[in-house]
Amino acid sequence: MEYYLDNAATTKISESALKAYIDTATTYFANPSTNYKAGQNAKLKLEETRDEIAKILDVSSNYIYFTSGGSESNSIILSSLLWNNSPGEVIISKIEHASNSEFARILKEKGWKVSTIDAPQGFINPNKLKSMMNDRVRMVCLQYVNNVIGSIQNIEELVKIVRLKEKEYNRKIHFHTDAVQALAKIPFSLKELDVDSASFSAHKFHGPRGVGILYTRLVNQQPLSKAGGQERGVRGGTENLPAIVAMSVALKEQLGTTTIKPSCYDRIYDLNLYLRNNLHTHLLSPRGNYSPYILAFSVAPFPSEVFTRMLNDKGFYVSSGSACSNNVKAKGESILKAMNYSSELSKGSIRISLCDKTTKEEIVAVVNEINNLYDSVVR
């Protein structure tokens, strides 16, 4: 028996998304940048899909760009700063995905000041941000839903601070948010958030790998390279139409077409509540403002690696830390430390992440298994 409970790492592509991939690859195989009928049909399909996604996100299609995924969406925004020949300052949280935080190194190398802001218990203090703002800041990069513990940042309030400072300094300040763990997970409105740009990834919501969205309303967004000029110069390379259409199908499947609240949100919320109410372990996820799709806890003083392996061996697929970071040793752990969790609690951290397919039976089974193991080895 296998229980897949690592949906924040990746989700399985849905049957209808896979079908859309196959249909599109077969029917619309021509290059959308060509002028003959087959190419123009592919181009039409591409723009139809952009319109559909824009409608779901309730924004202009002009602000939607297709990329190869969340990491690339983030990279396009961060690397664009390198065009700037008078380096300024970037404020970035200490709990970002590596695709953002990795840019700190090169920006510093190029003379930028990179100021990091911590997030005690997963939340950035708006007053802290306010106190860090100054007229050299060119970009603020703060994650929306944290991938390790599921905390939802109050982006709206944080953006308001930046907008006020923009007026004070009479200068544009770019607010970027990595919203990869938000789309099709929690209800939100890009308009209300008022961010300048946001990143999304299809494989986090049962779409295919290798495709994502960059939302940016800075229409003169200058990427590092335009390459072939596709995606209005923001992301070059032949458009991955089969994956783009499949992503749109997966998104509609999770959200319907008129709202951005996932149709299974309430059920997932209840499953998360069951985990919270029944696990004997130490809760790391916050008690309010959290995504129900992610639950982090600690089995300290037991090390998570060993505990996770025992769970894995019994078919419960959960993560210690975040998947993307197993390559960057102990990254999840360092993010928990940036949240002011003790080293001991951080070292014992485990993440369960759900999806629309997750059943009550699976959740009951994993709770029983974790409690049995925890009670026997830790208590």
Added chain:
Amino acid sequence: MEYYLDNAATTKISESALKAYIDTATTYFANPSTNYKAGQNAKLKLEETRDEIAKILDVSSNYIYFTSGGSESNSIILSSLLWNNSPGEVIISKIEHASNSEFARILKEKGWKVSTIDAPQGFINPNKLKSMMNDRVRMVCLQYVNNVIGSIQNIEELVKIVRLKEKEYNRKIHFHTDAVQALAKIPFSLKELDVDSASFSAHKFHGPRGVGILYTRLVNQQPLSKAGGQERGVRGGTENLPAIVAMSVALKEQLGTTTIKPSCYDRIYDLNLYLRNNLHTHLLSPRGNYSPYILAFSVAPFPSEVFTRMLNDKGFYVSSGSACSNNVKAKGESILKAMNYSSELSKGSIRISLCDKTTKEEIVAVVNEINNLYDSVVR
């Protein structure tokens, strides 16, 4: 009736590659960066596929990195120069794909000298390269097979010049080649070419969109951002395993497993010869050292846009210039000018590009149609 003759723009994914995509997406859906069995199985599949591709290319698997495509492979190499804080010089041909040539702007902005080398009739003069070499050159970036006319650059000879200069200056000089139109099209050996890095794209040989290969034997290749650290830090983002496996299947389908000469090469060569011998139009492709998969000719003084549209209307899908460049106005034309073709010939350029599925009947039909049109409107 439709005749798809624009395979240099993109090819249709093969049935077996599509099947491999579906199977992999379904069976190996876990994130390869996770530690449980499903994730480790995905990781094994990823490394098996890397080994298979390395074997076909007859190089170490350590030199094979999976990317989102040819454009990204090129970008990883070019953008890595930005780490260098003492800007040097880059020599780049005037006939590169936009994903390379676009970097000229930012490199210049960052203090680099960008020296461009022309390619009369599609070929770079080795003596010209020799005369341009100096001890400030850090990278030489020269395309292998040109996407507009199909000329095959004598990379081996060009690399030798650079290697000799390396010894003379006692300093490493990176030689990068965009080999997107070479793989599964012409026989070659990466070892014999002796390049430091090369780019490949799956959708040019009946693999899926959104996946490619970066070959680089510089194991300390520093990308602009490591993101999540996947692909040994060279290309971040969750690995697109279904597309990677499908790419490998498509490659094996074109090449078999032990050679890098396409199994249909001789047949395509004959089809190309038929085009050369029977078209009434002005040949732009070279008479020697060409890829049989690409044939360019000019219908001058008739403008190619109008001529192409007439062909397209009759179901013959051919390109004026290159697909990737319809977004960057008249790019194909400017590449032809960099090859010393007259403005008139360039403005009348049309490209036919073949694939293993192209039949003699299609080629005979397109030749008849072009000759009829050309004879009636031009002569």
